[in-house]
Amino acid sequence: MRETSLIRFPAGRLALAMAIVGTVGAFATEAGLDPITTVFWRCVFGTLFLGAWCLLRGHLPDRGLSPARLGLAALGGVCMVLSWTGFFAGFAMTSIATTTIVYHIQPFFVVLIGVTVLKERITLDQIVWMIAAFVGVALASGLVLSSRPVTTTWVFGIALTLGAALLYAVATILAKGLGAQRPEITTLCQTIVGVVLLAPFADLSRSVPLASWGWLAGIGVLHTGVAYVLMYAAYPRLTTPLIGVLTFIYPLVAILIDWFFYGHPLGLVQSTGMILIAFGTLGVRLGWQLPRRRVSPA
Template sequence: MKTTLPIRFPAGRLALAMAVIGTVGAFATEAGLDPITTVFWRCVFGTLFLAAWCLLCGYLPHRGLSPAHLGLAALGGVCMVLSWTAFFAGFTMTSIATTTIVYHIQPFFVVLIGVTVLKERITLDQIVWMVTAFVGVALASGLVLSSRPVSMTWVLGIVLTLGAALLYAVATILAKGLGEQRPEVTTLCQTIVGVGLLAPFADLSRSVPLASWGWLAGIGILHTGVAYVLMYSAYPRLATPVIGVLTFIYPLVAILIDWFFYSHSLGVTQSAGMILIAFGTLGVRLGWHLPLRRPSPV
């Protein structure tokens, strides 16, 4: 029987994973390709890394890969790949920081889908935290109370980013139906789907500049391979509050990179929006109760 080796420093692993993922916007920008082609190569390099990793770790061949599971994983892969594409398009239309902050509304889409489609219950506390987060998105997007004019390109970038967050939420819910299947195997299925799905639309006729290959390989190997492996090894060994806090390393790194390397700083309104999103996200994930409310009698 295969035994699971103890994982040391799970909080450090998750923190490192979030820091790595926070650089994905810079990698996509420096690659210099259109979003579809960038995601195509992300899937290619991600598939190579994850296939090797799953084989070396003994996750493949997997007896639980039934036709039903494969179909569900493939459907989730379509959603995930489209999410990545819309997310990368948001970088080109707004900014790395803005896109990353708005994208973090995804946990609330998971809750909304659960309520509207899966008929799950929702509490008043959750509603308040969700409203708080959506107000934060409105402020962080730069579409309201902004001192600078907003172009249609910027608006479209925000819409695409919200669509990316919604698709990610759908992929997350679909992944829950895969039971005990290793998340690395699920991600491998998604990247394989991405290669087939995007190949007809990617610009493969044009020669990719030599300097771009390193950035593309990084997106596939670091952001889709190494970072995901670190996350999946850390999640089962960390409490929800720790995960909730460490997750915000991702947008913080993205904001710092966008400011330091691309001179895109957040205004007061956008910063306030991010704080509201952070409070709303932590409120839902950690089950915070509204102040001055008496608990319901048992």
């Protein structure tokens, strides 16, 4: 298959990828395993798919893989695998919808790391949009203004989800340091790291039900393989505004699945939080400027 075959319908490909990724919470829940073991098998099946994909596409062997790049990719892999683990743990402690919404604070962690660590500049408009998004997280988390009782498990689940989002942001920044390395190769490095890192901690002695294997394979092949390949093919061929809008298919699908299949509808407060996060994300990504009062000359 030629490379040009991936150029057609980039918006449709990204929309499909976001819809696929939006089902990951259901797959993890139905697999019925603990988060560490689930992520371990995600990495196993993801490695098999991405390894075969890269070989068939001619991306391997990659002669540009220097020891420095491998080390950076491996470090990013540690962050990404731990992020996936915290994210999956959040599903069981809160809900699929809540965890997915809170996890989408990750772009703002990227900005904050850039400002505090990399000394990048930030505008007043970006600060305002970020404040709006973090207020949205507080509302969407169910920890404030909620009619339901807040349990310790729920609070811990939100904390794990925020930690997972922070680790994802770190992995994103580390990936930028890999330059022009193909993202499929980077993800393959991450899944290989995940297999090695989690093997000692995964519950491999437990007998996995036959039905669970389909869900586990789906997380590795669909959510870590097919969806990522679709995203990587689409991103270079789409404008930033369109990417920003299509990205919200992911949480929307997760919210609908959690509502219809698990009986967890979003309340008014959580919905308001989701809207604030959406506006904050689009505001930062698209560079929206807030209206300012003009000062007339004296």
